[in-house]
Amino acid sequence: MTPDSLAVAAMIILLFPMGYFTLASPAFLLVKLDVRPVALLLRGMFNAHFLVMGAAGIIGTVAFLLAGQLVFATVVGLLAALAIGGRRRFMARMDNQLSAGDAGDTEAPRRLRRLHWSGMLCNAVLLAALLASIPYISTAA
Template identity: 85%
Template sequence: MTPDPLAVAAMIILLFPMGYFTLASPAFLLVKLDIKPVAQLLRGMFNAHFLVMGVAGIIGTAAFLLAGRLLFAAIVGLLAALAIVGRPRFMQRMDDQLSAGDAGDADAARRLRRLHWTGMLGNAVLLAGLLASIPYISTTA
């Protein structure tokens, strides 16, 4: 079987930002999140990741539709929807913790760290699912 070029392109479009986030986000485990510029940089990284995944998901969905892979298009469409709909809620939770830290809440950095772990875990699970589907996506139907 030969690989479907549109499906392979869709996978690359999705894997690149997820892989980058997987490699970049653990660096924040080495620094304290009660340092305001570090916490703001973490917030910016998550914000950018959600935006990029929304766009990449829409492009990936279109590529899978063009390739005639309706099931994968639906799954990637759900991934895009998750990124688009989940971004405001996740970012609000981060903003709440940043504001709490500014107000003197000593536990805000711990809660921000929990959000960091949650985001990394969510990305890792989605990335693992995407990687596991490569054999099914890259060959023609």
Template identity: 70%
Template sequence: MRPDAVAVAALVILLFPMGYFLLASPAFLLVKLDIPPVTQLLRGMFNIQFRMIGATGVLATVAFLVAGRPLFAIGIGLIASLAIWGRGWFMKRMDDQLSARDAGDADAVRRLRRLHWSGMLCNAALVAALVASIPYVAMST
């Protein structure tokens, strides 16, 4: 398999979990976040999303390095790093708001919704950037 084909395949594989999250996460806009099972499911979805992007991002970074595309490797490596580091940051904030909600803080649900929106928007921006880069990745070196 040609190195360029490996790079394109790695990009597509990275897009799968991001695309799933892009389609699945808006469903949580239709439910209240003061329901514990709903927020447990939302938390789990964010947790696995960060893990999947981190893992597939590392693999895609290696694929771009093998393909001789160091600039793309840096870009994908930044996405993977953001997912790996961001998971701890994001999940801590989500857990803090869940604890605050359970302790009776009326504003915690609003802050949870804001976290939800920010996670969705960041993912959408990354998906748009990756989809826009496909033609450049697919070009022969």
């Protein structure tokens, strides 16, 4: 396998879960988050996304290292670290809002919705950055 094909494979590994999340997460904008099963499903989707992005980031980092593209490997490694480290904090914030909603806090669904928007926005920014970097993959070696 050539270094360029390794780099392209790494990019696909990263883009697939980000693209899926981009397509799946807006569906939750159409439902109320004060319905417990819906909120738990949203939580599960975010949790899975963080886990998959952490694993995809590690695989992508290794692939870019094998392709000899240290800059991309560093950036993707940072993306993996963000997913792995950010998961705990984001999920704790989400769990706090779920608990607050269970305790009768009527503003908890609104704060949960803000978390939802912030997660979608972060994913969109990272996805746009990765898509913008595609032309530089084969020329970076």
